[in-house]
Amino acid sequence: MGEPVSLAEGVNVIHGELRGRFPYAHALLIQDDMTVLIDTGAGDRPLGSVPATPDVIINSHFHADHTRGNRLFPDAAVWAAAEDAPAIRSEDEFVTRAGYTRMGPGRARLMLDWIEHAESRVDRELAGDEVLELGRRKLRLIPAPGHTPGHLAFYLEREGILFTADVDLTSFGPWYANPGSDPDQFEDSIRRLAEVPARLIVSAHKGILREELPRRLEMYRAVIDARDQRCLELLARGPATLGQLARHWPIHGRPLQPGWLYGTWERIMLEHQLVRLQRRGLVRAGEDGRMERVAGA
Secondary structure (H helix, E strand, O other): OOOOEEEEOOEEEEOOHHHHOOOOOOEEEEOOOOOEEEOOOOOHHHHHOOOOOOOEEEEOOOOHHHHHHHHHOOOOEEEEEOOOHHHHHOHHHHHHHHOHHHHOOOHHHHHHHHOOOOOOOOOEEEOOOOEEEOOOOEEEEEEOOOOOOOOEEEEEOOOOEEEEEOOOOOOOOOOOOOOOOOHHHHHHHHHHHHOOOOOEEEEOOOEEEOOOHHHHHHHHHHHHHHHHHHHHHHHOOOOEOHHHHHOOOOOOOOOOOOHHHHHHHHHHHHHHHHHHHHHOOOEEEOOOOOEEEOOOO
C-alpha cells in the first residue's frame, strides 16, 4: 500500500490494498485545472490519502474493484463508458453482467458483500476515442473492450503515461469471465495499446511498469493463444462437453478454491474460448452437442 507515488508533476498512482490484488485495484490521480481520479477501488485507506479532491471520477469499467470508492467523493462527477454505465448504476444489472447469477443460490449476495459492491450514479456516458481537456494536459480515452464491453484505457501523451486498467499484464493473462466478455476483442485491445508510444504503463493490478513494455503486452496476449492450444489438445482426445473440458481446468491450469467461484469463472472463460475457436473453424459442435476438433485443425 503506502503513500501515493508521483509519476510526474500532478500525476500520482494511488496504490490499492493487498498490493492491488482483487478485490482492490490501483488508481491514477491527475491534478490540473480539472482534477481527475481514474478508478476508486484502491480501498478506503489509500483513497483517504488522495492529495487532492477530484472534480471528476472516471471508472475504467463497471467492476466493483474499480468503482467501489465512488461513494467517498460525493461532490465529484462520475463518468464511464456508455456500454458499462448501466452496470455501475444498478446492482441487478451488475449481478447479471458479472455472471454472479451462475454461481448458485445465495452466492451472488456473498460475492457482493465480499467486494463491497455499491451502486453509483453516472453523470456522463463517454463514447470512447475522446480527448479530454484537463487544462495544461490532455487525457486520451482509448476503448479497450474484451474484459468488459465498455472497458477504457487512458493515455497522457505529454508524460507518456498509459493507464491500462484491467489490461493488467498479470501472469494469469487476460481475464474474460463475464458473460459479455470477449477474448477476440481483448486481443485486439492489447494490440491497440501496444501501438501507444508509452514510456510507462500503470496496470490496475500490477502497478507501475517501465521495462520492455511491448514484450510484456505480447506475452500477455499470447496467453490467449496458449489457452486455445490447451483446448485443442483436449479435444484431440475426442469430442467432449463443456463440463468434461472444464474438469481439466484448461484456463486456470489447476483446480482452485472455492470451486463454486473459480469453477464458474473457468466455465465462462472456456465458453468464450470455444466460441473463439469456432470462429476460426478449428472446433465445431457435434450433433450430440459435444464439441469436437475439426479434422486437420
